[in-house]
Amino acid sequence: MPPWLAGGRNHRACDDAAMSSRPPHPPGPAPAPASPAVPMPADWPALWQVLLQARSAGPAGRAAARAAWRAWQPGGAAGNASACAHGLADAITPASADWLSLYAPLLAARWAADDAATPAAPARPWALGQLGQSLDGCVATASGDSYYVTGPQSLVHLHRLRALCDAVLVGAGTVAADDPQLTTRHVPGPQPLRVVLDPAARLDGRARVLSDGRAPTLWLCDSRHAAAAQARRAPGGAEVLAVDGLLPAGPAAEGAPAARPGPQLALAFAALAQRGVRVLLVEGGGVTVSRCLAAGLLQRLHLVTAPVIIGAGRRGLQQPAPLRMADCLRPPARRLALGDDMLWDLDLDLDLDLALAPDRAAAAPGG
Numbered sequence: 130m131p132p133w134l135a136g137g138r139n140h141r142a143c144d145d146a147a148m149s150s151r152p153p154h155p156p157g158p159a160p161a162p163a164s165p166a167v168p169m170p171a172d173w174p175a176l177w178q179v180l181l182q183a184r185s186a187g188p189a190g191r192a193a194a195r196a197a198w199r200a201w202q203p204g205g206a207a208g209n210a211s212a213c214a215h216g217l218a219d220a221i222t223p224a225s226a227d228w229l230s231l232y233a234p235l236l237a238a239r240w241a242a243d244d245a246a247t248p249a250a251p252a253r254p255w256a257l258g259q260l261g262q263s264l265d266g267c268v269a270t271a272s273g274d275s276y277y278v279t280g281p282q283s284l285v286h287l288h289r290l291r292a293l294c295d296a297v298l299v300g301a302g303t304v305a306a307d308d309p310q311l312t313t314r315h316v317p318g319p320q321p322l323r324v325v326l327d328p329a330a331r332l333d334g335r336a337r338v339l340s341d342g343r344a345p346t347l348w349l350c351d352s353r354h355a356a357a358a359q360a361r362r363a364p365g366g367a368e369v370l371a372v373d374g375l376l377p378a379g380p381a382a383e384g385a386p387a388a389r390p391g392p393q394l395a396l397a398f399a400a401l402a403q404r405g406v407r408v409l410l411v412e413g414g415g416v417t418v419s420r421c422l423a424a425g426l427l428q429r430l431h432l433v434t435a436p437v438i439i440g441a442g443r444r445g446l447q448q449p450a451p452l453r454m455a456d457c458l459r460p461p462a463r464r465l466a467l468g469d470d471m472l473w474d475l476d477l478d479l480d481l482d483l484a485l486a487p488d489r490a491a492a493a494p495g496g
Contacts, residue, residue: 165281165315167468170224177289180229181318183236184293191240227465231474234429235293235408242407253398254409255478256426258418259290260445261433261470267442268415273306279435282468285315287412290431292318294410296347296401300417301327304336311338311412320344321410324401325367326417328376328392330354334361342366347404349397351375372400394424415445423448428478430460435470 183191221229238255245251261279262268269275291297292313299309304325311323323338323346330350334340339348340363348367350358355371362369375392401409411421421427432446451457461476 165285167282167285169228170222172222173225173228176221176225176229177317180232180236181292184239185319191243230463231465231472232289232293234476235290238408238428251402251407253395253402253426254295254406255428256398256409256411256421257290257294257429257431258411258421258427259287259431259433260413260415260418261435262415262445263435263437263439263442265438265440265442266445267439268413268445269306269443270439271442273443275307278437278439279433279470280468283433283435283470283472286431286433286467286472288313288315289318290410291321291412292316294321294408296322296324296406296408297410297412298324298326298397298401298417299338299412300414301325301332302416303412303414304332304338306414308336309338310341310343312343322347322404322406323367324349326392326397327358328354330358330361332358332361334358334363334366338367339363340366347401349375349400351392370400370404372396391420394421394426398426415443415447419447422446422477430473430475430477432473432475433467433470434473 235257242251242255260268261283263278268278291311297311299311303309304327311321313320321344323344325332325336325338325346326349328349328351330348332339332348334348337343338346342365346367347370348358348362349370349372352371352373353376355369358369373396375396377393398409411418411427418427418430422430448458463474465472465474
């Protein structure tokens with residue numbers, strides 16, 4: 130078995146058909162290693178701890194951390210000497226600086242939400258979508274086999290994102306197909322709130338994420354289907370969160386699955402904001418991430434491309450088809466190698482970048 134095949138997995142989505150939790154790869158799921166062997170710069174473990182401290186810092190800690198970020202970013206006035214003074218590192222290696230730049234927007238979003246905190250909750254969380262797919266845009270074969278699309282470094286990156294977010298959201302199709310745990314077991318860091326988007330309450334409640342009690346979990350359903358979810362809820366399992374209007378009512382909602390309108394995702398996001406979620410990771414699968422992007426609910430997208438060609442498989446990211454290239458979404462992007470995979474970091478919310486370095490606001494368009 131090639132070494133890159135040993136630790137990764139892709140959290141994908143099938144369509145939202147009626148579903149019970151099942152092993153995703155008969156006769157049973159391949160065991161993930163306790164800790165994937167992922168090479169990182171020698172200074173990274175200490176820097177990761179600083180990231181975690183900045184994640185939970187109070188107002189005074191945020192001010193110091195914000196100053197430190199400005200110091201090490203390209204063009205920072207004092208460079209690594211100032212970063213050292215703020216506790217980041219004696220000298221940040223270029224490789225670690227790339228990783229810090231990747232995760233900095235999640236801290237910026239948290240700080241911006243804290244700075245703007247009012248008695249009323251924000252309308253919706255800041256959201257980052259994450260999806261791993263093949264070179265030809267598939268997340269699984271036609272049969273649903275996704276072992277493995279992406280490699281071990283992509284898996285560890287995904288766990289870091291979970292640790293830096295308040296909550297991680299997946300669709301019901303991903304839960305039925307992959308039975309994910311949605312924990313941070315491969316990195317140091319807090320467990321996020323786990324959210325399963327299951328508007329029609331089609332899951333049977335036996336999935337690990339709904340029943341294992343390893344982290345707080347919400348089973349998010351339309352109010353009309355919440356009673357069904359509550360009846361299937363395992364003792365000590367996920368809390369059922371009912372959202373009015375999550376599924377459209379009327380004849381269109383009763384048609385064939387392919388013809389039904391999708392859930393009102395803005396209402397789901399608003400419900401999570403009311404629960405205190407400020408930074409949200411939309412982890413999958415392809416249907417859920419695509420719908421969130423099309424609805425304008427994502428501020429950033431991490432799209433991981435693996436060097437594999439699947440062919441006529443299950444599609445990953447999909448969007449409405451414009452007629453002209455000029456109308457296609459072409460956000461600012463940066464790339465970072467994750468072992469053999471390539472991560473595309475797509476910035477869908479340029480205004481938030483200034484939260485990390487407010488002194489750059491005057492140089493921004495309109496600033």
